[in-house]
Each structure stands twice: as C-alpha cells, then as structure tokens.
Amino acid sequence: MHKGHIEGLHCAGCVAFATKTAQEIEGVEEVNISLLHKTIEISVAKHEQADTVKSVLHEAGYDVTWDGQPQEELLEDKSILIRMITAIVMAVLLMGIHLMHGFHWHPLPKVVEDIAALLFASVSFAYCALPYHQRALKMLKLKTTNMDTLISLSISVAYFFSIYIILSSHLRGEASHDTMHYFDAVGMIVAFVLVGKRLEERAKQQTTVAYRELMGRVPQQASVKRDGEFVSVPISEVVVGDILRLRQGEYVAVDGVVMEGTATVDESTITGEPIPKLKDAGDTLFAATVSTSGLLEYRAEAVGKETLFGKILEAVKRVQGMQAPIQRIADKVASYFVPVILILALLTFVLWSVSSIPGSVSLGLFFAVSVLAIACPCAMGLATPTAITVAVERAAKEHLLISNVVALENMSGVTDVVLDKTGTLTLGRPQVVASLWWGEKEAIKRVVIEAERRSTHPLAEAIIERLSVGLTERKEISLVGFEEKIGKGLEFEDIQGIRYKIGSADYADAPTKNPSEKSVLSGFLLSHPNATFIYLSRNGYLTAVWAIEDCLKSTATSFIQDLKSGNITPHLLSGDREEAVEALALKLGIDKYKGGLTPEDKAEYLRALKGKGKKVAMIGDGVNDSPSMAAADISIAMAAGSDIAKEVSDLTVIGTTLTPISTFINLSKRTKRIIYENFAWAFLYNLVAIPMAAGVFYPKLYISPLWSAGAMAMSSIIVVANSLRLRRVKL
Numbered sequence: 001m002h003k004g005h006i007e008g009l010h011c012a013g014c015v016a017f018a019t020k021t022a023q024e025i026e027g028v029e030e031v032n033i034s035l036l037h038k039t040i041e042i043s044v045a046k047h048e049q050a051d052t053v054k055s056v057l058h059e060a061g062y063d064v065t066w067d068g069q070p071q072e073e074l075l076e077d078k079s080i081l082i083r084m085i086t087a088i089v090m091a092v093l094l095m096g097i098h099l100m101h102g103f104h105w106h107p108l109p110k111v112v113e114d115i116a117a118l119l120f121a122s123v124s125f126a127y128c129a130l131p132y133h134q135r136a137l138k139m140l141k142l143k144t145t146n147m148d149t150l151i152s153l154s155i156s157v158a159y160f161f162s163i164y165i166i167l168s169s170h171l172r173g174e175a176s177h178d179t180m181h182y183f184d185a186v187g188m189i190v191a192f193v194l195v196g197k198r199l200e201e202r203a204k205q206q207t208t209v210a211y212r213e214l215m216g217r218v219p220q221q222a223s224v225k226r227d228g229e230f231v232s233v234p235i236s237e238v239v240v241g242d243i244l245r246l247r248q249g250e251y252v253a254v255d256g257v258v259m260e261g262t263a264t265v266d267e268s269t270i271t272g273e274p275i276p277k278l279k280d281a282g283d284t285l286f287a288a289t290v291s292t293s294g295l296l297e298y299r300a301e302a303v304g305k306e307t308l309f310g311k312i313l314e315a316v317k318r319v320q321g322m323q324a325p326i327q328r329i330a331d332k333v334a335s336y337f338v339p340v341i342l343i344l345a346l347l348t349f350v351l352w353s354v355s356s357i358p359g360s361v362s363l364g365l366f367f368a369v370s371v372l373a374i375a376c377p378c379a380m381g382l383a384t385p386t387a388i389t390v391a392v393e394r395a396a397k398e399h400l401l402i403s404n405v406v407a408l409e410n411m412s413g414v415t416d417v418v419l420d421k422t423g424t425l426t427l428g429r430p431q432v433v434a435s436l437w438w439g440e441k442e443a444i445k446r447v448v449i450e451a452e453r454r455s456t457h458p459l460a461e462a463i464i465e466r467l468s469v470g471l472t473e474r475k476e477i478s479l480v481g482f483e484e485k486i487g488k489g490l491e492f493e494d495i496q497g498i499r500y501k502i503g504s505a506d507y508a509d510a511p512t513k514n515p516s517e518k519s520v521l522s523g524f525l526l527s528h529p530n531a532t533f534i535y536l537s538r539n540g541y542l543t544a545v546w547a548i549e550d551c552l553k554s555t556a557t558s559f560i561q562d563l564k565s566g567n568i569t570p571h572l573l574s575g576d577r578e579e580a581v582e583a584l585a586l587k588l589g590i591d592k593y594k595g596g597l598t599p600e601d602k603a604e605y606l607r608a609l610k611g612k613g614k615k616v617a618m619i620g621d622g623v624n625d626s627p628s629m630a631a632a633d634i635s636i637a638m639a640a641g642s643d644i645a646k647e648v649s650d651l652t653v654i655g656t657t658l659t660p661i662s663t664f665i666n667l668s669k670r671t672k673r674i675i676y677e678n679f680a681w682a683f684l685y686n687l688v689a690i691p692m693a694a695g696v697f698y699p700k701l702y703i704s705p706l707w708s709a710g711a712m713a714m715s716s717i718i719v720v721a722n723s724l725r726l727r728r729v730k731l
Contacts, residue, residue: 060138098184121159133155136148145342159186196710221234245295251289279294284301338375338377352368352695367693370708371690387675394731401652418616421581424621426551427553430548445467459534478494532549554657560588562665566665574593599625670726674722
C-alpha cells in the first residue's frame, strides 16, 4: 500500500474523478482518496506503478507526494488571502454602483459608471477568480467537470454578457442609467466563493483539532545523557538505547524502561486510568504520559512511530483517511452532479428565453447564472468524511483505537455481543479472594511463600501476593526435599521436620480434626462457587484453604446492563468449565452462555448467530479468540490482550475497562445520525435551492446570482459545523 498527500482537490467531484483516473491505470488494485485530509492510498501490483499513478494524476491537475519520498514543494498559494480581500473590495464597489441605480442617484456620466463597473468586475474575474478558471479549463481538456466548472462558468457568463450589454447599448446610442448589467453579480459571486472557501477550510481544520491536541502531548525536546551529562536534544535525535531523564511535570518522550529513581506517572492518555502509577527500576514508561512527581532515568526502548502512542497516532490518521461505504455512494452521486447542473442551467436559460415574459432572455441568463452559482456538491462530499474524522478523534480521546472505519459506521446496528470470559469480563489475573486458617502464623506464611516462589504453577503468584500482605521484610527460609508434582502440588519439609503439602484437596490429603471444622470448611467452599481452592496441610492436618478467582472487572456488570438496555443480547463463551461459566453468567445476568468451548467452537457459534440474520460483535483478548473475532461482523480487542487478537480486531480498547465499548456504541449511533443529517441537508438544500435559483417561483420567491454563491458556501459550512457537534455531544 502506497500512502501520500494529494493537492488540487476542491470538491467531491474532484475526488471521484481522481479516483476514477487512478483506477483506470493498469496494475492499480485499490484507490482511496480523502478530500478532507488531502491524502491518497493506492494498492498496486508492482512498486514502480506508483510513479505512474503520480504522473497520470499530475497530468490531470493533482500533485501527489508519496510518504517516504523527498517532499516536493507543494507551495500553498499565499495570494489566496489577497485575492479574497481584493474580491471583497471589488464586490463592495460594484454593489455601490448597483445601489446608486436603486436610489436613482447618478453623480457620474453613464459611460464612466460602466467603465468603472467593467474595471472592478475585470479585477474580480481575471485576478481573484483566476485559479477557478485555470482548474475549470484543465477539467475541460480532460473532458470532465467539477465544482470549479460551475463557479467559472457562472462568473464567465455574467461577466461576458454584461460586456455585451454595455457595448451594444453604447454602440446603438441607447445607453442610459436604466440599462442593467450583471457586473455586481460577478463581484458578489467571486467574493462569496472565496470567503466561503476560506471559512470552509477553517471549519474543516477544526475537525482535526483533537489530533493536533494528541500530537501536542509529544515533547519536541528530550533530556538525554550525552558524554555523561544530560542535555536537551530534539526528539528526532533520540535513538533506542539512549538514557533519558524525566522530571516532575515533563512528558515522557519515548517508550522506555526505568533504570533508576522513582516517580509517579499519569498514564491516562494511554490507559484511561486517572490515578498516577508509581514507577521505579524495571517498570515500563510510555511516550506522551506525564510525570506528576519524582525524578528518574530511563532507557529508550522504542522511538517515534514505533512507540505505543506513535502507533495510536498513525492508526487515527490512517482511519480518518478511510472511506466508509456510504461515502463511496456519495462520491458516485457527486461525479454526476456537475453535468446534471450544467444541463439544468442550460434548460433554465432556454425555457426562460422562449417564454413571452418581457426581458425573457435577460431573465433566462439571470436564473441560469443563479443555478450555476447555488448548486453545491461539496456539502454531499463532506457529509461523511467530516463526521468520521471527528468521531475517530473522539474515540481516541475515549481510549478507543479504531482500525476499520466500517466498525464506526456499523456498530450502531449490532444486535448481539459475544464476550470471552478470561481477560475480557475478568481481570485475567487470579487473586486470593478469601482464606480459611486453622492456626494462622507468620512463620507458616513465610514457609509457604518460599515454597511458592520455587513453584511454576500459575496460581503461585496469587498466594504469594496474599500472604505477603503485612510482612515487613523477606527472610531466608530453608526447605528440605522440595518437590513439585505438575498438576498436583508441592511437597517439602521445613528445618524443624514438619511435612507440608500444598495443592488440591486430594493431594494435600488433609482431613479436618473435628465435625465443627468440617462444617466451617463446607460453608467456606459453598460461599465461593466460582473459586479454585488450594489446600495446605502440615503433618497430615488441614491448616489453610485459599479461594482463588479471576475477579470480575469493576465495569463488567454495568457494561452488561448497558448492552441489555440498548436491546443488544450478550453471549458469554469460554473454554473454562461449564459450571464456572454458568455461575459467572448468572451473576452478570447473561442468559446465553456456553463453557468448555474450543476456539473453533466459538467461531462456529458466531457463524450460527450470523446465519440467523444477527449482526454480531465479538470482544476478546487472547490468541484463542482470533478465529471467532475473524468470524464476527465487528471484532473488539482489549489492549492487554495478545498481539494477534489486536491485529484481527476492528477496534482496540486501550486499557482494561469495558466502559469505552459502551461509549463506542453510542458514538457509532451519533456518528451515523449526523452523517444522515448531513446528507439530508445536502440533498434538501439542492432540492430547494436549485428550483428557487431557476426562477420556478418567480416573482414571489427567487434567488439572484448576488446571493447564490453565498448560499452555496454556507451549505458546506453547515455540514462541517454539524459534524463538529460530535466533539461536544455526551456519549
């Protein structure tokens, strides 16, 4: 896939034409062009065909620079602002002449008035509107049209017809102050178009403000050790292996590992967790997080785009440039829009010209120019990309990383959500949730901790963590005859010759001493139906029992309730035993669940749901979830999960909480609604504005060329402003 920037796009018609032009080149397999971001992505059979695409698009009026190539100087036309100001001045002067006619005030001879009007209009036509004429001519040579065609044609018709009017009237000796021309329309159209375009660009820039805010979290300088001393260097000069210093209030420059020192770091940018984490030797640091206290030194492990935050930024930028399926329909419609408007304008002129109304030819020209000036395919072209851009950035701020823009468009229609258990609904880290002791002593705890340190069992860390609470320091403990029997437990003696066994009830072989102890044990076991129990015996007598569970995430219950309240059916699938899955499902209020499943069983379950017409989202975190995630309509991975799961997923949740997924469902609904609102506005605007501009309701209601261009510009601005609401809406 070749990615780059493309200049010369001015409307949805440009996108459609450039896309079609590139697709017709032999060897080009896929083309994706963004009007909003001025980006292009192509997939080609051979590497050198990318240069062919660049050359062909250049001939068509679009300048392409591929990422990774030397940046060509695509100089921004700094004269645009001067052209706009000049156009406004000319429009004001021309309107002054127009108003003098309206008030029947004629301080100047008619010939002077006409020369002045011609001069002011010529400046607008030949200088201010020059880029539009140039692009329209280029499109004409390529036998196609775009928005520039409509603008150039409307200005040209009004300008040259006005010249004809004043020349013919003076040559016939019939010139009078009552002779009307359309030079004022030329000035107003050019001024409105340039002002509207500038406002539109400013509004479009606001859609990427969140991305720029994210970029602002990456410091431009970093304190790096050079020749034994810390010096400030540009972030671009930091390389893997460098030692950096982090002080209070500073942003972490790159991903790294703490070498020495201690600090608390706010990682909410990455994880969404509001409480700063304590970092000391051996801990990982992430770029764009910020130190809230302390001082430490860390070694760079990943820099630039290779950092976690860099990958997030790249993903946001890439997805913003993607086209949603609905956008492809809009671009297709836009490709036919301009030719249809040209036909309607011509039809308007002809029908008015052949009518019996006095001055019919002038009216025909008047309304034809209005039709050309008021029609707006840009609003339709901006309807989707502006909304998608804002939504993707809003998702990133909510700790959601979108990999596929289709997920954003389709998540609102999901009917069923399938969830894995371990690491998704649960923390994925076993913990001792309760313990039962007969003769609890610190000395026994230390012996057990030492034994568990030597164990390879996955639950050993949970027991160590629980028993270490309250112990002030670690003491060396000697064990005799230590033996670990895989799948059963541990057996050893302490220096006093006391025999210990740790493991299952059968392995520990530890009967209770009396009926009262047996009753207490039974109650303990029954009170923890989801737990795995580890037994400790000393010289054949039961001493302790630990109940170990993979605890529910704090947001699991509220997340399931959110799904159900949104008429989405939750399903729980797991490879864990059926009893544990059932107990968890009942606790969460999930009616549909299955345990003891293989990865392929899960995938088959999803395929069966889809076969019933359901739209299914799958949430998982492990390698074993990859087949079912690939089978889902929308796949969601937890960031703590495996790389494979995240590679397969359409959406990655950054952090461990499930709340962002509820947020994403609401964001998808709001985004889709705003896209449809944008399309409705673009369609209704053209449906209502074009007949009014064509004089269908004349003389009661009509729009003159003076205001048509202003209405066209406002149409696009309204679409962009509507999309910007996604930045503020409550999800």
